[in-house]
Amino acid sequence: MRIVVLTGAGISAESGVPTFRDSDGLWEGHRVEDVATPEAYEAQPSVVQAFYDARRSALADVVPNPAHHALAKLEEHLGDDLLLVTQNIDDLHERAGSTRLVHMHGELNSALCAACRRRTAWVEGLSDYPPCPACGSCELRPDVVWFGEIPYRMQEIEDALAEADLFVSIGTSGAVYPAAGFVQVARAYGAHTLELNLVPSEGRSMFHEARHGMAGQIVPAWVDEQLLR
Numbered sequence: 001m002r003i004v005v006l007t008g009a010g011i012s013a014e015s016g017v018p019t020f021r022d023s024d025g026l027w028e029g030h031r032v033e034d035v036a037t038p039e040a041y042e043a044q045p046s047v048v049q050a051f052y053d054a055r056r057s058a059l060a061d062v063v064p065n066p067a068h069h070a071l072a073k074l075e076e077h078l079g080d081d082l083l084l085v086t087q088n089i090d091d092l093h094e095r096a097g098s099t100r101l102v103h104m105h106g107e108l109n110s111a112l113c114a115a116c117r118r119r120t121a122w123v124e125g126l127s128d129y130p131p132c133p134a135c136g137s138c139e140l141r142p143d144v145v146w147f148g149e150i151p152y153r154m155q156e157i158e159d160a161l162a163e164a165d166l167f168v169s170i171g172t173s174g175a176v177y178p179a180a181g182f183v184q185v186a187r188a189y190g191a192h193t194l195e196l197n198l199v200p201s202e203g204r205s206m207f208h209e210a211r212h213g214m215a216g217q218i219v220p221a222w223v224d225e226q227l228l229r
C-alpha cells in the first residue's frame, strides 16, 4: 500500500503553533499577505525578517504531538511506501522522527541566499543580515515559499501522487494551491482519498471519505488501523 500524506497547520495546532486561517484570518496578528509575499519583503524587509525570526525562536517552546508521532510510526511500518508532504515550516515532523518528508513551503530552520540561491540550515535570527556561508553576500532571507513563489520538490510530489494507492490530507484548509489540488491529482491517478481535519475543509467534497476531529486523536487512530493491515 503506497500512501502520500499531506499535512497543514492543523496538525501542529495542538502543539501550540497557531494555524493561519482560524483566527480572523490573521497569522500571529499579521495579515498573511503582509508577511508572506516577495512584495512585502521588498517593501518592509525588517518587519518580515523579525516576524520569521520570532517564529523560528518560538520552535524552542513547542514539541511534537501524538499526530506527528503517529506519522513517524507509520513511516517505520511502511518505509519507502510512505511520502509525507508538509506545508508547514515548523520542524515538528522531523523531531517526531519522520525522514521521508518534503517541506514543500520551505523551513523556518533554513536560510535562502537571495544572491546565490543556496539553502543553508539556520537556527539563528536573520534580522542582522549575516553573511551567506556559501557566497559571503549578506542577503539571507527566510527559506519560506511565499505567495507567488514555486513550492519545492513538486516533481517528486507529483510522481508519488501518481503511484499512491491512498492520499490523506491532514489539518489543512484546502485554501492554497497547488497543495489544495493534490487530492484531485491523486484521484485522477486512481488513489483512494481521505480527509482528516477538525472540520470539513473547503475541499471536502473532493475526498472519497472524511473524518473530523482533533488531529491528536484521529490521526493516531487512523495510523493504528494502517498498522493492523
Ligand code: APR
Residues within 6 Å of the ligand: 007, 008, 009, 010, 011, 013, 014, 019, 020, 021, 022, 032, 036, 087, 088, 105, 170, 171, 172, 173, 174, 175, 176, 196, 197, 198, 199, 201, 213, 214, 215, 216
Ligand atoms: N486538528 C485537526 N485540524 C485542525 C486542528 C486540529 N487540532 N486545528 C485546526 N485544524 C484545521 C482547521 O480547521 C483548518 O482547516 O487545520 C486547518 C488549518 O488551515 P490553515 O490555517 O489554512 O493552514 P494550512 O491549510 O496549512 O495553510 C496552507 O497557507 O498561509 C499559507 O503557506 C501557508 O502553508 C500555509 C498554507
